[in-house]
Amino acid sequence: MSAVMQAPAPMAAVGETAAKTPFLRMDNVARHFGSLKAVDGVTFEMRAGEMRAVIGPNGAGKTTFFNLISGLLPPTAGQVIFEGESITQQTIVHRVAKGIVRTFQITEILPDLSVFENIRVGVETAEKLNSKPWISRSERERVNQRVTELMDIVHLRNKANRTVGELAHGDQRVVEVAVALSLKPRLLLLDEPTAGMGDTETDHMVDLVRRLHQEQGMSILFIEHDMDIVFGIAQHITVLDQGRVLADGTPEAVSNDPKVRAAYLGSIE
Amino acid sequence: MELLLFNAFNGLIQGVFYALMALGLALILSLNSVINMAHGGFLVIGAYLAYTLTPYLGFWGALIAGPILAGGIGLIVERILIRPVYKRVDPIYSLLLTFGLALIIEDLTRTIWGPQGLPLEVPDVINSPVSDVYFFITGYRLFVIGITAAAAIGLYLLLRYTLLGIRIRAGTRDLETTAALGVNIYKLRAFNFAFGCIFAGLAGVLAAGVLGLTPPMGNSLIMPSFVAIIIGGVGSLFGAVLGGLIIGLAAGLVTTYYPAASEAVIYLMMLIVLVVRPRGLFGEEGLFE
Amino acid sequence: MTRIVGIAVMWLALLALPWWLPLIGGYTALGSKVLIYAIATMGLNLVLGFTGGLSFGQAAYFGLGAYGAGMTLKYLAPSTPLAIVIGTVVGGLAATVLGPLVMRRRGIYFAMITIAIGQLFYFVMVRWNEVTGGEDGLAGFARQDIHLGLLNVPISSSGTAFYYLVLLCFTVAVAVMWTVLQSPLGHTWVAIRENRRRMEFLGIRVERYVWAAFAIAGTITAFAGTLNAMLFNFASPQDLHWILSGNFVIMIVLGGMRSFFGPLIGVIIFVVAQDYLSSVTDNWMTFIGLIFVCIVLLFPRGVLGIFRRAEAV
Numbered sequence: 003m004s005a006v007m008q009a010p011a012p013m014a015a016v017g018e019t020a021a022k023t024p025f026l027r028m029d030n031v032a033r034h035f036g037s038l039k040a041v042d043g044v045t046f047e048m049r050a051g052e053m054r055a056v057i058g059p060n061g062a063g064k065t066t067f068f069n070l071i072s073g074l075l076p077p078t079a080g081q082v083i084f085e086g087e088s089i090t091q092q093t094i095v096h097r098v099a100k101g102i103v104r105t106f107q108i109t110e111i112l113p114d115l116s117v118f119e120n121i122r123v124g125v126e127t128a129e130k131l132n133s134k135p136w137i138s139r140s141e142r143e144r145v146n147q148r149v150t151e152l153m154d155i156v157h158l159r160n161k162a163n164r165t166v167g168e169l170a171h172g173d174q175r176v177v178e179v180a181v182a183l184s185l186k187p188r189l190l191l192l193d194e195p196t197a198g199m200g201d202t203e204t205d206h207m208v209d210l211v212r213r214l215h216q217e218q219g220m221s222i223l224f225i226e227h228d229m230d231i232v233f234g235i236a237q238h239i240t241v242l243d244q245g246r247v248l249a250d251g252t253p254e255a256v257s258n259d260p261k262v263r264a265a266y267l268g269s270i271e
Numbered sequence: 272m273e274l275l276l277f278n279a280f281n282g283l284i285q286g287v288f289y290a291l292m293a294l295g296l297a298l299i300l301s302l303n304s305v306i307n308m309a310h311g312g313f314l315v316i317g318a319y320l321a322y323t324l325t326p327y328l329g330f331w332g333a334l335i336a337g338p339i340l341a342g343g344i345g346l347i348v349e350r351i352l353i354r355p356v357y358k359r360v361d362p363i364y365s366l367l368l369t370f371g372l373a374l375i376i377e378d379l380t381r382t383i384w385g386p387q388g389l390p391l392e393v394p395d396v397i398n399s400p401v402s403d404v405y406f407f408i409t410g411y412r413l414f415v416i417g418i419t420a421a422a423a424i425g426l427y428l429l430l431r432y433t434l435l436g437i438r439i440r441a442g443t444r445d446l447e448t449t450a451a452l453g454v455n456i457y458k459l460r461a462f463n464f465a466f467g468c469i470f471a472g473l474a475g476v477l478a479a480g481v482l483g484l485t486p487p488m489g490n491s492l493i494m495p496s497f498v499a500i501i502i503g504g505v506g507s508l509f510g511a512v513l514g515g516l517i518i519g520l521a522a523g524l525v526t527t528y529y530p531a532a533s534e535a536v537i538y539l540m541m542l543i544v545l546v547v548r549p550r551g552l553f554g555e556e557g558l559f560e
Numbered sequence: 561m562t563r564i565v566g567i568a569v570m571w572l573a574l575l576a577l578p579w580w581l582p583l584i585g586g587y588t589a590l591g592s593k594v595l596i597y598a599i600a601t602m603g604l605n606l607v608l609g610f611t612g613g614l615s616f617g618q619a620a621y622f623g624l625g626a627y628g629a630g631m632t633l634k635y636l637a638p639s640t641p642l643a644i645v646i647g648t649v650v651g652g653l654a655a656t657v658l659g660p661l662v663m664r665r666r667g668i669y670f671a672m673i674t675i676a677i678g679q680l681f682y683f684v685m686v687r688w689n690e691v692t693g694g695e696d697g698l699a700g701f702a703r704q705d706i707h708l709g710l711l712n713v714p715i716s717s718s719g720t721a722f723y724y725l726v727l728l729c730f731t732v733a734v735a736v737m738w739t740v741l742q743s744p745l746g747h748t749w750v751a752i753r754e755n756r757r758r759m760e761f762l763g764i765r766v767e768r769y770v771w772a773a774f775a776i777a778g779t780i781t782a783f784a785g786t787l788n789a790m791l792f793n794f795a796s797p798q799d800l801h802w803i804l805s806g807n808f809v810i811m812i813v814l815g816g817m818r819s820f821f822g823p824l825i826g827v828i829i830f831v832v833a834q835d836y837l838s839s840v841t842d843n844w845m846t847f848i849g850l851i852f853v854c855i856v857l858l859f860p861r862g863v864l865g866i867f868r869r870a871e872a873v
Contacts, residue, residue: 095763108761112754114818123751127762131744133769145744185762306668308806355857362668363614364856367813370806371852378845494679494802497672505669531687538680545661545673 024083025050025221026071026189031080032245033066040066042245043080048223048238053215055232056225058242059265064225067242068191071223072104073097084189101188106195110178113167117158120166120177121149124184148184155218156180156210172203176210183214190214192224196231204228208235233257241265275527282523283516284412287419288478290515292492293499294423295470297511300500301443302463304362305353308369310471310496311489312376317341317472318479318488319384322391330394334418334476341472342465348372349464354457373490381486391479415477422473423512426466430508439463443506495519495534498541504554513552570821574727578720586832589791592723594831595730596787601808601823602737603780608809609817610741611773612753613662614671617678618808621651621778623800625785627685627692630795633701640704640715644729644786651782652775654681659771659778666756675802682800697796698789715790726787733780740776741820749773781808810852816862825863 028046032039041063048054056064069075070082073094082090089097112120125148126132131141153159156176161169166177175195182190195211196204212235214220226232232239232253239256241249249259256262292310299307307313321337328336352372356364397410430436442449442459450456475489482488496511499518503510518537526533544551573580577591600622607613628647636642662673685692692698703722706713715722740746752759752766760766789795798804807830815826833851837844855862 094761098761098763108757110755110758112751112758114754115750119747119750123747123759124762126744126747127764132748132764133745133772135740135743135745137743300668304668306671352853352857359860362671363608363809363813364860366614366616366668366671367806367810367852368856371810371849371856374803374849374852375846378843378849382843382846494676497676498679501672501676505672531689534683535680535687538676538683541676542658542661542680549664 024048025052025085026223027081027083028070029081029083031070031077031082033063033070033075034078039245041070041077044242044245044247046240046247046250048221050221051215051219052237053211053222053235054224054238054240055236056223056240056242057227057229057232058248061244062242063245064242065193066245068104068107068193068225072102072107072191074107098185101186102191103182103185103187103189104191104193105178105182106175106193106197110181111166111174113165115166116163117153117166117169117177117180118149118162121152121180121184122146124181125149125152128185152180152183155183155213157206170203172199172206175199175203175207179207179210179214188221190220190222192222194225194227196226196228204231211235275524278523278527279520280408280412280523282520282526284415284481284519285522286516286519287416288474288492288515289495289499289519290512291419291422291470291474291477292496293503293511293515294426294508295467295474296493296496297500297503297505297508298426298439298470299464299467301506301508302439302446303349303353303357303460305365305369305464306362307464307467308366308493309348309372309376310369310467311491311493312373313341313345313468313471313489314475314478314492315376315380315484315486315489316344316475318391318475318484319380319389320472321476321479322384322389322484325392330392337476338469338472341475342469345465345468346461348468349461353464354460357460373493377486377490384484384486386486389484391476391484393480411480415481418473418477422470426470426508435459435462495522495537498537500551501541502544502551504551506555507551507553510551510553567821574730577727578723588719588723590831590835592719592726592787592791594827595723595726596784596791597808597811597827597831598824599730599733599787600781600784601812601827602733602820603777603784604808605777605812605817605823606737606741606749606780607770607773607777608812609819609822610746610753611749611770612756613770613773614667615662615674615774615777616671616809617674617676617802617805618777618781619800619802619804620678620681621655621781622785622788622804622808623685623795623797624651624654624681625782626789626795626799627698627785628782629786629789630698630701631691633704633790634698638704640706640790643703643790644783647786647789648779648783651785652779655778655782656771656775659774662774663767663771675805678800678802678805682797682802685800686797692795695797697794697798699794701789702793703790722791726791729783729787733783737780738820745769745772806852807848810855812862813860814851814855814862816864816866819862819864822862822864829863 024047026048028044031041031044033041044067056067058064066075070077073092073096076091081088084100084102089100112123122145125145129145131137150159153162156179158173158176158180161173166174192211196207199207208231211222211224215222236253239251239253240247241256241262243265248265249256249262292314296307296310299305317337320340321333324336325333352368353365356368393411397414399410401408401410401413430440438449438454438459442456446456474492478488478492495518496515499514500511502517503514518540521540522533522537525536578588581588581591604615604618607615625647628650629643632643632646658677662670665673686695703716705716713721713725715725748764748769752769756766785799788799811826811830812823813826814829815824816822834844834848837847
């Protein structure tokens with residue numbers, strides 16, 4: 003049984019069932035930089051177990067949007083609510099502890115270490131073992147087992163001892179996903195997962211993301227520019243434009259929305 | 272009281288040497304991103320070459336030639352030894368390199384000129400006491416202050432108003448962008464390093480007039496210069512100068528009451544600054560952090 | 561597999577050292593010195609190579625250990641174990657107390673502060689004439705035999721017996737360091753070296769870990785210092801000098817700073833070279849300086865680094 007599966011969401015209030023509590027909700031969230039309104043009154047809701055894409059032209063505010071969810075920036079206005087709890091003022095570290103893990107924002111690999119060692123750092127951090135100068139044999143076994151599990155999920159077991167710094171870009175990114183998984187995320191934020199990748203590497207990453215959603219039941223929110231990928235795997239699409247939500251719905255609804263077509267998709271169709 | 276003034280003044284002079292050294296060190300630290308452990312070596316080079324050239328050029332000629340030669344050797348060192356390690360990510364390599372250079376310079380100096388102390392001939396015209404009461408305020412010491420002030424002001428004017436100076440300042444802020452703008456950063460770094468060495472050489476010649484010459488003199492002046500930079504704040508040339516003066520003065524004052532602690536007090540002051548105001552007096556926040 | 565064989569061979573060689581080293585022109589005390597420096601540098605390497613902190617003032621803790629042990633034997637009690645403990649604690653305490661000043665810095669700034677701290681201790685010890693003997697160093701003490709019940713270990717008279725004490729200490733220190741480096745703490749240190757920012761994002765209080773590494777390294781180096789004082793029955797200002805600090809670092813780089821036993825290899829080469837050079841020429845300091853320069857320019861990964869996976873320099 004995979005340990006990556008997320009536990010059911012907690013009860014938010016008496017009388018509300020877990021299914022009704024929105025997993026992630028942004029209430030009229032805004033983020034201004036002086037007079038620049040990077041995110042301008044976004045209301046957004048996501049359900050647990052969803053595979054959702056965030057798209058939009060350059061400068062639409064997608065990265066700032068992610069920053070508000072991951073905790074890199076506090077909003078200028080509005081609230082961010084995760085599993086019924088307001089996390090608006092919480093730092094990245096707190097949000098990671100709550101299960102919001104973002105990957106591909108900064109370089110995350112430890113280049114001189116092997117794939118195994120990279121993932122092990124994530125596992126040890128998740129298990130809060132970092133400060134221990136000694137652990138028992140059984141604990142060590144447990145850690146190693148978990149690392150192997152994660153390598154299996156991302157299909158990197160055959161490269162376990164390879165130095166990550168020497169791997170191809172696509173594999174390095176897969177390692178980053180594995181490390182993110184080791185932190186037991188409840189919500190995975192993927193920031194342009196296929197950026198800089200060739201065709202084969204892109205296929206691998208898309209396959210991985212799909213499997214994470216379908217086999218592990220992971221809730222995934224991802225930014226992507228490649229429309230083939232977006233329409234290939236997303237259950238739900240949010241379109242941002244100039245800091246606002248332009249459209250929000252199923253792939254068919256979004257692709258048929260005239261506003262979206264006008265702003266963005268027209269050239270792709 | 273007279274003893275206090277005596278020590279304070281001597282401390283100030285010492286502080287002037289520290290300031291001069293710190294200024295050169297700080298220059299090299301900001302642009303070349305190198306801790307020049309061999310800086311004391313360039314001080315020694317300047318001093319000993321001045322000593323050797325004095326019979327031919329006189330004091331004034333040696334005063335000019337010593338630092339310039341130190342700068343010239345600095346150029347060579349930068350080209351051959353330092354340039355290959357700029358691209359190394361880990362600063363340990365430049366540290367070890369200059370460290371080794373410091374050992375070599377000290378030893379070669381000892382071999383060429385001998386381990387005993389040597390005097391530097393200072394013209395009588397500037398060496399006489401200026402006041403009957405305060406006999407220790409010799410003309411030479413005032414001269415040292417004057418030259419150092421002139422050098423510092425000269426550097427300030429260079430950095431402020433010349434193209435080279437502006438480029439150096441730009442490079443200190445953002446080397447990549449400066450290079451992208453078409454500036455030849457290789458030449459820039461070479462000149463900057465040479466300037467730093469010129470200052471070290473100047474400190475050497477001036478110090479030799481007060482303290483005489485010994486092979487380890489450079490290495491004993493370099494450590495307080497580090498402290499001067501830490502106290503003054505990394506990234507600030509003015510801070511480096513002020514830091515040097517402050518610690519010199521403090522050491523001088525402490526000598527009056529508790530001579531054994533006169534060096535240790537310098538490092539104690541550094542600790543205090545690190546606890547109370549970690550970025551130093553004029554340092555920029557977040558540097559190297 | 562080759563690794564285990566290599567380590568076994570190494571240990572056998574160390575055990576038999578008093579027998580074979582004199583045969584090739586060495587002497588047992590040289591072996592003691594090598595092991596002592598190896599303990600000191602392997603401790604330093606916890607910070608330098610494994611956590612990535614440029615600690616360039618480690619001699620301070622070595623010297624504190626040496627003086628601590630010497631002063632214990634001279635003024636306190638004629639007990640070798642006590643001297644070792646006190647010296648180690650003094651050095652370790654200094655590193656622990658000063659750690660917070662150092663732990664927040666990175667790169668060159670870290671180095672500068674460690675250098676300056678080293679100088680502080682140098683001047684305190686060198687000028688404190690009445691207690692430490694000042695520039696002449698601390699003499700007038702000698703290591704004492706160790707009495708374990710009925711057994712008397714004659715280290716005061718026998719250099720060979722003392723060597724085996726040092727070897728025992730080396731083994732203990734190595735075991736401790738190896739264990740820590742294989743633990744999550746050790747893994748975290750390396751992760752900090754590789755990508756500090758990433759670890760901060762993961763919620764790791766990186767400063768604390770750097771502090772721990774610095775404190776532990778200082779303690780181990782001080783431990784080596786105590787043995788050094790007892791090897792020569794003398795503690796000298798040179799034990800605190802910045803040149804020794806630099807020598808420690810070059811020994812580590814020479815052997816390979818990313819390898820566990822790198823420092824040991826570096827120490828062997830350096831100590832032997834220095835011993836030979838100083839007997840052959842007055843300009844040994846120039847040659848040592850040249851060693852520094854050549855290693856940096858030509859062999860930055862060190863001896864063992866050649867065998868490891870390629871890493872960016």
